Amino acid sequence: MIIDTSHIPDEPGSYLFMDEEGTVIYVGKAKNLRKRVQSYFRKKESDPKTAVLVEAIRSIDFIATASETEALILENTLIKKHQPKYNIDLKDAKSYAxxxxxxxxxxxxxxxxxxxxxxxxxxxxxxxxxxxxxxxxxxxxxxxxxxxxxxxxxxxxxxxxxxxxxxxxxxxxxxxxxxxxxxxxxxxxxxxxxxxxxxxxxxxxxxxxxxxxxxxxxxxxxxxxxxxGRRMVTPKHASEGDLINYRVTGGEVYLLLFHQRNGTLMEKEEYQFTESPDFLSEFLVQYYSDHEVPGEVILPEKVDDAITDYLTKLRGKGVLITIPKQGGKRELLDLAGKNVDLTWFSGEERVHALRRALHLREMPDIIECFDISHLSGTAAVGSMVRFRGGRPDKKNYRRYSLKTAEGGDDPGSIREVVRRRYSRLIKEEKELPNLIIIDGGKAQLSAAYSELKNLDLEVPVISIAKREEEIYMPTIPYPLPIPADDPASLLIQEIRDEAHRFAVTYNRIRRRKKVIP
Structure with a gap:
């Protein structure tokens, strides 16, 4: 039987194998979920026990974590809960020494x-x-x-x-x-x-x-x-309860509910429904009318006090509604949001969300992003990263040593690297992107747009300003009304961050070369 693994992200986390009845038969952890899961199905010669396990797998689920060590914590928690038959002999009895x-x-x-x-x-x-x-x-x-x-x-x-x-x-x-x-x-x-x-x-x-x-x-x-960066000790005083986060795009709500145990997300439940004015309150009422109410519910925004009273009556004692702004609970809430993105908006799904948000005529399958890096105007360099299908296409990354623009002139630098990049693609008749992203504000965007017009290119171009994550388009004086936590904005931010990382790395290399005689 062929198991689809295309939905599994390249992220650390824990994975769950289920049989035809939906029973969890194995729990594992990985630094890269996709590679680890796919390895089970690529092995031509595996040991008999693994072969029997793979034969019994009918579906796969995952929970992404912030790090591989967090995945260890989650794996241990999930194994203790589900007691998977293929994990029984694999756990080290000295794990709590x-x-x-x-x-x-x-x-x-x-x-x-x-x-x-x-x-x-x-x-x-x-x-x-x-x-x-x-x-x-x-x-x-x-x-x-x-x-x-x-x-x-x-x-x-x-x-x-x-x-x-x-x-x-x-x-x-x-x-x-x-x-x-x-x-x-x-x-x-x-x-x-x-x-x-x-x-x-x-x-x-x-x-x-x-x-x-x-x-x-x-x-x-x-x-x-x-x-x-290694978290090794099991948290002693971590809270327990339910944690909910969601994204809203295209009139649809994409929501994940996690049961939190020992400070770790586990047992995710997925829900998708049409947006309404009070969808979060409606969800809480409907869900907890059929499920056990925990002592604490962690949410990304406030709900009416009547919801707290309702949940308290269902539970028979107090229920705490928490909207964390910082600290461990905020980190868990953000991690739940990341799982929402990975579940619904990874890869092609995020590209679809971006097309809808920007009202593009064609799918932005190929996206290129530019950034400039310098240290007080010295060692100025440019970078260009390419994403294909919502994922990095690293073999098509490019670095630029600036030749005409002066250090500190970011609009001029953007103009130069955009001109060099696309004049070459035109000359060599190579594939052009469906969308161009500029790291910067309206000045950098205007410079890029002007250069594209000089090259007679009609590729859509936008810019994203770091401070408020505001997204701009040419000829529109105000930022687009796309929330910073919208899946489309999150994809733009991810691509921009990758371009920034790539540029800063090159800038450091250039500066080191100048220092070393």
Missing amino acids: FIQLSDDPYPRIGIARKTGAKGTFFGPFVSGRERDHLLAMVKKIFGLRSCRRLPKRACLRYHIGTCPAPCIGAIGQEAYAERVRQATEVLKGRKKNLILELKAEMERLSAACAFESAITIRETITALEHLA
Whole structure:
């Protein structure tokens, strides 16, 4: 049986395989959902267990997350809920182990299954792999001993430089205690303050010409920054409830409802219906009349107090309606919104939304976007990225070293790269885009539009200004009435951000070449 995987995004997250009855039979996680899921169906020779699993798959669902580590948390939660038959033998029983610092004069670092012994404990952890990674990094960065008893002579770890050998007195108790303090900061998740502290020390040592010591600290900072993005500890006080986010486009509402458990989105439910003046309130009334009402409902906008009273009566006790503006709940709400975009507006669907929003005559299948990057007018460069079918077409990205425009003249720079790009495409009779996006305001847009007219090109062109995400078209003095969170605007923002990233990268390369003799 052929399984369609075209709807699965290139995002981190967790995926669920269902059988013909809709029962979840396997839950997995991935850094790239599409590639991971497709790998199951490309394998010619797989082990018998995987072959049986693939044979039983009839449908696939997914939940996108902010990172691969978030996907680990979600995977663990989904497995505990659904108990999929093909996951039973795959889970590591040590996934909830702790990291322990003993209370010895020279504390050792290691793994503990329980917190009853003496010492300081950190965890529990999302998975054994994440815990082991953090343990190995802390041991390497701070050189804490791991031996259960201090030996009488230095071991191999001392000779390879990963332990300061307190066993032979090569390090004093006070100096070792400072290492333990820094390691404790990292294990408690306070890496940011420690990094700032180490940077100050590095600058002090550099000023004192102690360059070798400064380099050692710099390597420590690099290792800590690598750890900074990893979320490893299972949240202890995360709230539970339902979370709802949606997009409205073309008179239709695209809504996802997530049941939130332990600070993680799970069990998404999809709804699509015609927009009405009070569609959110109507949805809440209809949905919770047939479903269990949670203690908290997180929404992107306020609803009438009568809705809160209604839900309270259904539940029999208080219900909290939350509209977060910042913090963890806001991040979850934004993540739910991202899942809305991935579910309905990824790829071709987002291109259709863009065509409707801009009232284009033809589908903007090929979109090219330009950006200019410079540092106070120096090392000015241009970039052009191409998206095809709503996805990056990286082999057709282009970089430009500006030849005629002066640094800091963004409209002039846009004029130059637009002229160079499309005069070449015309000369070589190559495929032209269906839509051109300019990163900037009305001045940059006017420059691009003027150059296109000089080339006798009638390709639609728009610009997007960073501050308010306002979208402009030539000859129209006011920004288009497209909300910043509309799927069409989100696609434009994504393309603009990619062009900006590409330009900034090239600008840095140019500046480095000027610095290096």
